[in-house]
Amino acid sequence: MKKKDMAPREFSGPAPRGRKGLLIIYTGNGKGKTTAAFGAALRTLGRGHRVAVVQFIKGQWLSGELNALKKFGNQIELYPLGDGFTWNTKNWDNDVASAQKGWKKCTDLLAAHKHDLYIFDELLYVLKYRFLSVKEVTRGLSLKSRDSHVILTGRGAPRALLSMADLVTEMKEIKHPYKKGITAQPGIDF
Amino acid sequence: MKKKDMAPREFSGPAPRGRKGLLIIYTGNGKGKTTAAFGAALRTLGRGHRVAVVQFIKGQWLSGELNALKKFGNQIELYPLGDGFTWNTKNWDNDVASAQKGWKKCTDLLAAHKHDLYIFDELLYVLKYRFLSVKEVTRGLSLKSRDSHVILTGRGAPRALLSMADLVTEMKEIKHPYKKGITAQPGIDF
Numbered sequence: 374m375k376k377k378d379m380a381p382r383e384f385s386g387p388a389p390r391g392r393k394g395l396l397i398i399y400t401g402n403g404k405g406k407t408t409a410a411f412g413a414a415l416r417t418l419g420r421g422h423r424v425a426v427v428q429f430i431k432g433q434w435l436s437g438e439l440n441a442l443k444k445f446g447n448q449i450e451l452y453p454l455g456d457g458f459t460w461n462t463k464n465w466d467n468d469v470a471s472a473q474k475g476w477k478k479c480t481d482l483l484a485a486h487k488h489d490l491y492i493f494d495e496l497l498y499v500l501k502y503r504f505l506s507v508k509e510v511t512r513g514l515s516l517k518s519r520d521s522h523v524i525l526t527g528r529g530a531p532r533a534l535l536s537m538a539d540l541v542t543e544m545k546e547i548k549h550p551y552k553k554g555i556t557a558q559p560g561i562d563f
Numbered sequence: 564m565k566k567k568d569m570a571p572r573e574f575s576g577p578a579p580r581g582r583k584g585l586l587i588i589y590t591g592n593g594k595g596k597t598t599a600a601f602g603a604a605l606r607t608l609g610r611g612h613r614v615a616v617v618q619f620i621k622g623q624w625l626s627g628e629l630n631a632l633k634k635f636g637n638q639i640e641l642y643p644l645g646d647g648f649t650w651n652t653k654n655w656d657n658d659v660a661s662a663q664k665g666w667k668k669c670t671d672l673l674a675a676h677k678h679d680l681y682i683f684d685e686l687l688y689v690l691k692y693r694f695l696s697v698k699e700v701t702r703g704l705s706l707k708s709r710d711s712h713v714i715l716t717g718r719g720a721p722r723a724l725l726s727m728a729d730l731v732t733e734m735k736e737i738k739h740p741y742k743k744g745i746t747a748q749p750g751i752d753f
């Protein structure tokens with residue numbers, strides 16, 4: 374990149390070498406975590422690569438992005454919550470079993486080595502509720518191929534995952550429209 | 564949303580009323596700002612709405628997302644840097660003129676009321692360099708229709724824009740792969 378393009382700092386400096394799949398974490402209390410993960414999916418799909426997404430919390434995926442992703446046919450596989458596992462929260466054992474099922478889907482995908490990017494949306498939320506242990510997750514992530522990327526989203530990323538990750542961005546809420554009494558907006562929120 | 568879905572807090576609580584275009588700012592030193600903006604574009608496109616994007620810094624848009632967005636035909640209009648305005652940085656007056664040209668493109672788009680979402684990518688960077696005044700930008704933003712959304716990205720959002728915005732997320736760098744000597748990765752970085 375030429376200097377005159379005024380590249381932001383993170384894109385300047387000597388280019389390091391080698392291809393390596395990244396473990397990326399989008400965490401924090403602000404909006405934009407799932408949105409950024411879907412932005413990364415868009416980038417990956419545009420390069421002709423394959424993406425798998427497992428959803429751990431309902432309400433994050435909205436009709437907009439789901440319709441849009443359909444354009445990419447079998448380049449993308451989506452596993453929404455409820456597809457094999459569902460939360461109950463009145464029954465701890467059931468929820469632990471559901472988390473296990475959801476995570477099994479993730480590890481099966483990782484072990485199959487068929488995708489270039491895996492998004493486990495709101496997995497960190499499940500860890501926060503302790504339906505799944507951090508140890509199981511770190512062990513499961515080791516199944517991924519060397520070249521593939523994994524994005525985890527959710528609040529409250531545990532330290533072991535932060536230390537394992539290659540890229541961590543905290544999305545911090547500075548201002549939120551709902552607090553000003555503005556409703557969810559089509560195209561932005563759903 | 565039902566409680567048992569374990570919805571993250573930002574999606575719970577009483578739903579406020581009314582349709583209103585939002586001014587959204589993704590700022591901070593972390594990665595994910597432009598990515599989240601493109602994720603929002605994906606959501607908007609998926610709902611059949613129209614998106615216009617003006618790029619102020621080269622190197623943020625990469626072949627991946629550009630290829631992907633082509634699938635949406637004339638639902639999306641992209642105005643990359645160099646298309647009418649270019650940075651020189653050896654000549655202050657030239658750069659100010661370029662910033663004016665870029666911002667004129669933005670205000671023309673806003674005033675035309677043809678799109679549902681406008682993304683002015685890295686506009687905040689240009690403000691930081693003072694090629695454009697904050698006052699010009701706040702004035703220009705008032706041209707947008709009541710229903711349309713605007714996303715501004717870049718580091719160092721000025722206070723006047725933060726106070727005007729409806730939603731602000733700071734993307735904070737916690738960990739960056741380049742610092743560990745890992746190269747830019749296809750599908751993730753380009």
